[in-house]
Amino acid sequence: MPTTATVQSPVSDAGFSGCNPTQRARQTRLxxxxxxxxxxxVVRGIEWSDGPPDAEIVTELTRAMRRHLLLVLRGQISPSHEQSNRFWGAFGPLVMDTLDGQFHYSRFSTEKAVNNVMRDKQGxxxxxxGDDGMIELGWHSDQSHKPQFKTISLLENVRFGPGAVPTAFRDMYTVCELLPREMKARLDGKQGIFLDPxxxxxxxxxRLCDAMHPIIAAHPVSGRKVVFGSDWTIHRIAGMNAEDSEETVAWLRDFALDSAPYYEHFWQEGDICVWDNFGLQHRREFQEPGVERTMRLFEGVTEG
Ligand SMILES: [Fe+2]
Known part of the structure; x- marks a missing residue:
């Protein structure tokens, strides 16, 4: 029997639907x-500061991320790039803090314009x-062609005009858990060959490849398993001939389309989506020209 008595939360639970009750009183205003x-x-009550967030905030958000995979931060002030980095740096190494300092984003962060990306005034x-709209992006985990996993991705909406396409997400943990036993056995220990698109x-x-990852890969912190591989980065499965590899990758793509829990996020202006980039894939339809749709990118977190 637990020895700790259940304690009433010291803050209002308006909007709190019991998604993460524990026996201890909640310590934050989230x-x-x-x-x-x-x-x-949806998470409300985030405040940015000049220092790292309190440990209780990190614990609550980590628990929410493990359970819900996608956090939609709503109603907060838009953070500066530095405020965001200080906050999310408490959840693991930022992508620019990897040992060589360039692991993921040197090009991404320094060029003026790549694929509709431009620098904003806050860095x-x-x-x-743009005038041509935006290209379709297939299902992917950000940076899946890099040797390290990017575990948390961040995106803020600045403008979401009428007719703007949503961002879609799907849960690849569940896809892995639904795999037939024979396919699991077939993929066990197999490595995917990934190329930078x-x-x-x-x-x-x-070159041989830009990265190799297990097809059934374990989250570097939680150990939870996914079927890992973005539509445009997985090239081959090592240990299979070309035909078997192609058939298996096509089968996995179809299986994920049929079985993955799926959600389309129509952004409210100011939303910041923070998601488990290892277990959730995302995509975007082609955006017709003449529609306002502006997103702001933050660095995100790599493996702990
Ligand atoms: Fe992406």
């Missing part, structure tokens, strides 16, 4: 309201729908 979706929770990056292929730029 509120949580699950989305009407298979995953995801971040804005993704702006922005670089020429191996025929033009000879």
């Amino acid at each position: 509120t949580f309201e699950p989305l009407d979706a298979p995953f995801g929770v 971040g990056n804005l993704v702006v729908a 922005r670089l020429p292929g191996p025929d033009k730029l000879p």
Whole structure:
């Protein structure tokens, strides 16, 4: 029997739907309201500061992330790039803090314009729908072609005009848990060969690959398993001939389409989505020209 008595939360639970009750009183002013979706929770009450967040905030948000996979921060002030980095740096190494300092984003963060990305005045990056609209982005985990996993991704909405396309998410943990036993056995220990889609292929730029990851991969902190591989980065499965590899990757893509819990997020201006980039994949439809859709990118977190 537990020995600790249940204590009433010291703060209002308006909007708190019991998504993370514990036996101890909640220590923060955060509120949580699950989305009407298979995953995801709206979080209110985030405040930025000049230092790192309190340990209780980190604990509550980590617990919410493990359980809900997608946090929609709503109603907070838009953070500066530095405030965001200080806050999210408490959840693991920022992507620019990897040992070589360049692991993921040197090019991404320094070029003026790549794929509709431009620098904003606060030192971040804005993704702006231009005169040609925006290309479709297939299902992916950000930076899946890099050797390290990016575990947390962040995106803030600045402008979401009428007709703007949503960001869709799907849960690859569940896909892994639904795999038939025979397919699990077939994939056990198999490595995927990943290529950076922005670089020429191996025929033009000879190399084995840009990264290798297990097809059934474990989250570097929680150990929870996913089927890992973005639509445009997985090239081959090592240990299979080309035909078997192609068939298996196509089968996995179809299986994920059929079985993944799925949610489309129509942004409210000012929303900041923070998600488990290891277990949730995301995508975006083609954006028609003439529609305002501006997103702000933050660095995010890599493995702990
Ligand atoms: Fe992305």
